[in-house]
Amino acid sequence: MERVLQIENLCTEFKTERGMLKAVDGVSFEVREGEMLGIVGESGCGKSVTSQSILRLYDEKSFVRYTGDVRFHDESLLALSEKQMESVRGAKISMVFQDALSSLNPVFTVGDQIMEAILIHQKRTKAEAKEQAIEMLNLVGIPDPGRRFHQYPFELSGGMRQRVMIAVALACHPQLLIADEPTTALDVTIQAQIMDLIVDMNKRLGMAVMLITHDLAVVAETCDRLIVMYLGQIVEEGRVEDIFDHPMHPYTMGLMNSIPKLDTAKATRLYQINGTVPLLNQIPVGCRFAPRCPYATDLCREEMPELSQVSETQGVRCHYRNGRNGGFVQERLEYEAG
């Protein structure tokens, strides 16, 4: 399949009073045509920054420095001018945010906001744009789109608003949709509906989706491939089945073990990964996960492991990926059994 987006060694650094902080550090991956790619990790691991870096949403004059390469088809996005970037945003790559409640401008009607996207990027008359906007509302499953078109965001429910956001994002038929925790602010039944809608759009429009989430269950159900991020780096990547079948990185294993299971005995403490994500100015020298890793050795604390392939479809950033020294694999098996 053809690549839609290819990211090579992307670094995103923020200028702060305490110097440059690297929120994304050497991330490389690709998104293929029509696929659903999941990116998971705890808060602060750089998943949102990665996605916002793709669209270059941060203020580059004073705030942020990007290095590496982000290629959309054959176009290097980091080399584009702001003006050229504007013609990419919304038309070729769109984004849906976590907080649907505040993602719509309160002083404009729903229809105005969908029309805005169309009028910016496509040469349409207002009447055509309106027709197209109503078509979009219909497409994302909003009943009575003709009436909804004239309503203000505060007149819609949370789930409706997220549907409208998706309609806005898809109005110009982008080739890539970045969904940054699109369901976090919604209740469980609505979450399922919105995810179904995104999957449906992915299938029907053949549009690639980058799904950023911390919900592994959602990833398991919807995505083709998965990237696990920790502290600005990719620690594991691969096909969803492979990673769920045999996670190789202790962090991924930790995340999976953190999902409570229905058959867990009541008295059992829920699993947790010890410690918290370190601040960006306190990044450990060796493996970034070492301070929280139950299997860490001196090697881990001194030397940063590379991300390397363990099979054709799975890569992991761990010194003990191949069970070198035996200990890790053995322990891992014991751990899974217990």
Next chain:
Amino acid sequence: MLGTNGSEGAMTYTAAQNDLSLQKKKLAQEQFEIRLKKFTHNRASVFGLAVVTLVIVLAVFAPLIALHDPLAMNTADRLKGISAEHWFGTDNMGRDVFARVLYGARISLTVGFTVGLVSGFLGLVIGLYASTNKLADNILMRVCDGLKAIPSTLLAITMMAVLGADIKNVIISLIVVNIPNMARLARSQALVVKEQTYIEAMRCLGSSQKRILWAHIVPNILSPMIVQMTFVFASAIITEAALSFLGAGVPAPAPSWGNILKEGKDVIYTAWWMILFPGVFTALTVLGLNLLGDGVRDLMDPKSN
């Protein structure tokens, strides 16, 4: 290209479209009715609107309502009390106080309205510019701080001293005095709105910075600006009266409320009507504008419906 339910969808929205303009009209009508109801429900703001309208009508039709020329002196009729001929009495030069108060309303309203509108607009532009550019922000806001450090009446008097006594200069100096507040309000509101997710969402859609600023940020900060403008309108009337009272405002024969008060001050024990009527008019107009401003604030907030 939109997939399987295209034909079914097409039917839905053609049907919807026939109904669209009608629905839009109905919705707008409903919205308007709700808002009107809300406004009329608030008695204070209705009172404010009534007072302000009355003063405006009196000012506009002053030549028809007042029987006398506000500038015509009649030394025989000096300091006469209330009568059928002179409803508000006469002043120390025998001029009709009623006519002077009505013509004074023209001056006060002109000054207040112009100052509110112009300082609001300039404040908006300055505030928006400051919100987008750090260096400009620092410079503009320090200038505003400097202007705000000086008491506004004092600053206005100083400017009048430099510019010379003229109604045009009263307006200019009051605009200068009021810009810092408006600019600060616009800037702070713009900074809040700028951080909202929907602005980021608009950037994600490919809106240019300029478009985001004018088409998305401005409508969101307009309602506090308009409310603030009504208050500036009111305070400009007071400051203008104060300036005239101090002799640094509209030059003498012109019948501004402040001028009438100033002339009445020397004869306050013999001719109370010279103080009472312009004073009451000033107070009522300002009160009316403030109440109206409150009503407008409630009206402008789309979420409060």
